[in-house]
Amino acid sequence: xxxxxxxxxxxxxxxxxxxxxxxxxxxxxxxxxxxxxxxxxxxxxxxxxxxxxxxxxxxxxxxxxxxxxxxxxxxxxxxxxxxxxxxxxxxxxxxxxxxxxxxxxxxxxxxxxxxxxxxxxxxxxxxxxxxxxxxxxxxxxxxxxxxxxxxxxxxxxxxxxxxxxxxxxxxxxxxxxxxxxxxxxxxxxxxxxxxxxxxxxxxxxxxxxxxxxxxxxxxxxxxxxxxxxxxxxxxxxxxxxxxxxxxxxxxxxxxxxxxxxxxxxxxxxxxxxxxxxxxxxxxxxxxxxxxxxxxxxxxxxxxxxxxxxxxxxxxxxxxxxxx
Amino acid sequence: xxxxxxxxxxxxxxxxxxxxxxxxxxxxxxxxxxxxxxxxxxxxxxxxxxxxxxxxxxxxxxxxxxxxxxxxxxxxxxxxxxxxxxxxxxxxxxxxxxxxxxxxxxxxxxxxxxxxxxxxxxxxxxxxxxxxxxxxxxxxxxxxxxxxxxxxxxxxxxxxxxxxxxxxxxxxxxxxxxxxxxxxxxxxxxxxxxxxxxxxxxxxxxxxxxxxxxxxxxxxxxxxxxxxxxxxxxxxxxxxxxxxxxxxxxxxxxxxxxxxxxxxxxxxxxxxxxxxxxx
Numbered sequence: 001x002x003x004x005x006x007x008x009x010x011x012x013x014x015x016x017x018x019x020x021x022x023x024x025x026x027x028x029x030x031x032x033x034x035x036x037x038x039x040x041x042x043x044x045x046x047x048x049x050x051x052x053x054x055x056x057x058x059x060x061x062x063x064x065x066x067x068x069x070x071x072x073x074x075x076x077x078x079x080x081x082x083x084x085x086x087x088x089x090x091x092x093x094x095x096x097x098x099x100x101x102x103x104x105x106x107x108x109x110x111x112x113x114x115x116x117x118x119x120x121x122x123x124x125x126x127x128x129x130x131x132x133x134x135x136x137x138x139x140x141x142x143x144x145x146x147x148x149x150x151x152x153x154x155x156x157x158x159x160x161x162x163x164x165x166x167x168x169x170x171x172x173x174x175x176x177x178x179x180x181x182x183x184x185x186x187x188x189x190x191x192x193x194x195x196x197x198x199x200x201x202x203x204x205x206x207x208x209x210x211x212x213x214x215x216x217x218x219x220x221x222x223x224x225x226x227x228x229x230x231x232x233x234x235x236x237x238x239x240x241x242x243x244x245x246x247x248x249x250x251x252x253x254x255x256x257x258x259x260x261x262x263x264x265x266x267x268x269x270x271x272x273x274x275x276x277x278x279x280x281x282x283x284x285x286x287x288x289x290x291x292x293x294x295x296x297x298x299x300x301x302x303x304x305x306x307x308x309x310x311x312x313x314x315x316x317x318x319x320x321x322x323x
Numbered sequence: 324x325x326x327x328x329x330x331x332x333x334x335x336x337x338x339x340x341x342x343x344x345x346x347x348x349x350x351x352x353x354x355x356x357x358x359x360x361x362x363x364x365x366x367x368x369x370x371x372x373x374x375x376x377x378x379x380x381x382x383x384x385x386x387x388x389x390x391x392x393x394x395x396x397x398x399x400x401x402x403x404x405x406x407x408x409x410x411x412x413x414x415x416x417x418x419x420x421x422x423x424x425x426x427x428x429x430x431x432x433x434x435x436x437x438x439x440x441x442x443x444x445x446x447x448x449x450x451x452x453x454x455x456x457x458x459x460x461x462x463x464x465x466x467x468x469x470x471x472x473x474x475x476x477x478x479x480x481x482x483x484x485x486x487x488x489x490x491x492x493x494x495x496x497x498x499x500x501x502x503x504x505x506x507x508x509x510x511x512x513x514x515x516x517x518x519x520x521x522x523x524x525x526x527x528x529x530x531x532x533x534x535x536x537x538x539x540x541x542x543x544x545x546x547x548x549x550x551x552x553x554x555x556x557x558x559x560x561x562x563x564x565x566x567x568x569x570x571x572x573x574x575x576x577x578x579x580x581x582x583x584x585x586x587x588x589x590x591x592x593x594x595x596x597x598x599x600x601x602x
Contacts, residue, residue, distance in 0.1 A: 031416070035413060035415055036416050036428055039482065040428065042409065043435055043475055046472055051446070054442060120337075120341055139589055140349065145578055148556070148577055152352045160365075162367055163347070200345075207593065249437075257438075294445060295445060298445070301439065305437065
């Protein structure tokens with residue numbers, strides 16, 4: 001920044017025609033605010049104001065009778081939070097279980113997506129025949145509209161006419177009569193589908209990150225006799241640390257907030273093992289029409305996400321500084 | 324540099340498995356879309372018993388797919404245009420000016436990206452209902468409501484990426500435009516935009532994909548008239564029957580425009596990501 005400002009301020013001091021002065025590019029004033037205003041306006045309308053409203057709604061006894069005139073709904077105080085946090089009650093217990101499942105799902109999806117993305121990015125780092133074709137091919141699951149990709153999986157995971165059972169029984173692994181979309185198998189299916197959709201993003205980001213690792217580093221390492229695995233551990237991983245810091249957070253948030261995969265796979269009847277938090281709040285709100293309790297759950301979710309981010313960011317930055 | 328044999332073997336095996344994982348569902352989608360209904364209702368077969376293009380004709384009459392397609396197209400295009408224009412404007416301010424609240428704005432916009440849609444779906448729904456009551460214009464359920472919502476979804480990433488692109492354009496070019504008598508907007512239009520064209524294209528395809536694929540808000544904020552593909556595709560499943568061959572054909576048809584666009588422009592997305600990652 002410093003290098004580009006100094007010549008400009010220097011020039012402003014030299015005498016020049018007066019009518020030019022107001023056009024000076026650095027002139028602060030109102031222009032940047034005008035340029036930002038439209039974006040800010042829509043962010044406020046769609047994100048910030050509704051979020052604040054949501055906190056307000058969480059203190060209301062808002063059921064379907066008040067939807068059209070929700071401002072008239074009676075106050076519930078902290079009653080909705082008491083219901084949501086009463087882990088002995090049915091609503092609280094299922095919310096707690098949903099949080100647990102969401103954490104398990106997030107860790108599995110994050111770890112597998114990152115590992116596959118890293119694996120593919122390293123394998124495709126150096127030129128060979130067919131590299132560009134594979135690089136493009138691997139991005140296809142991410143490019144597909146989410147409902148199209150997930151609905152194919154729904155078909156594939158069907159018990160009687162699905163490809164997965166046909167494949168597994170063809171290979172002699174199972175007898176081909178597994179219910180993949182019921183019971184605990186639903187959890188496995190959700191993770192696999194989420195990883196299939198998400199890993200190309202990890203791959204894309206890590207591939208971009210690897211391009212910034214200078215080739216000389218590897219040549220120097222090879223001269224020193226470092227093996228492939230050593231090179232990966234001592235050069236590639238540390239070089240990718242800034243990329244990973246952002247990537248892991250993004251993967252975490254996307255998995256944690258995932259709504260599409262369970263919604264498209266299961267529709268209205270989500271098995272308990274795949275009851276991710278977004279789906280849980282959605283059903284609590286729009287299936288039972290209990291908006292007050294649904295909003296209280298949303299606020300709790302917001303708090304959890306804030307705590308996680310607040311813990312993660314300083315922690316990962318410190319590790320980066322230490323490196 | 325020489326690669327050890329073990330690495331080459333690992334590469335062939337690893338890449339083959341990954342390719343099968345990626346292509347498996349794509350193969351199922353394409354092959355099933357060419358099967359007669361009987362084939363997809365019985366046990367799964369790898370090869371269609373007969374190849375038929377009927378599903379690609381029937382999809383348009385089983386479900387009003389053309390209307391959903393039109394809705395998705397109008398909503399996604401409008402959301403993309405608005406998002407790109409707003410992002411250009413905001414990114415230009417952030418890249419070229421130092422002003423109070425600059426970093427506060429960046430943090431606010433980026434942080435909206437981290438919260439799940441479910442958090443503001445419900446209040447937004449109620450706010451749209453209220454606006455409708457106040458103004459008499461039925462915003463809730465309209466295409467406009469989805470345009471407004473979707474344009475904000477891609478905005479943070481679009482701004483972040485365009486700031487990276489704009490920063491990489493030398494300020495001397497702006498200066499030259501100023502000397503020629505152009506104001507800040509003139510410099511933006513004549514100098515910055517042409518140089519950032521690839522980045523803008525990448526941001527546009529990202530915005531379009533985001534809108535085209537959105538499911539959560541579409542499930543609550545659309546009605547029969549404004550329904551988009553995300554919700555419309557579910558209608559191939561009735562109480563008694565699922566037309567899986569038509570589901571696959573329709574999935575293929577709605578995927579082609581975005582996949583082609585994405586694959587053509589992914590190079591620039593990678594460039595944008597690199598610019599962001601290096602900073």
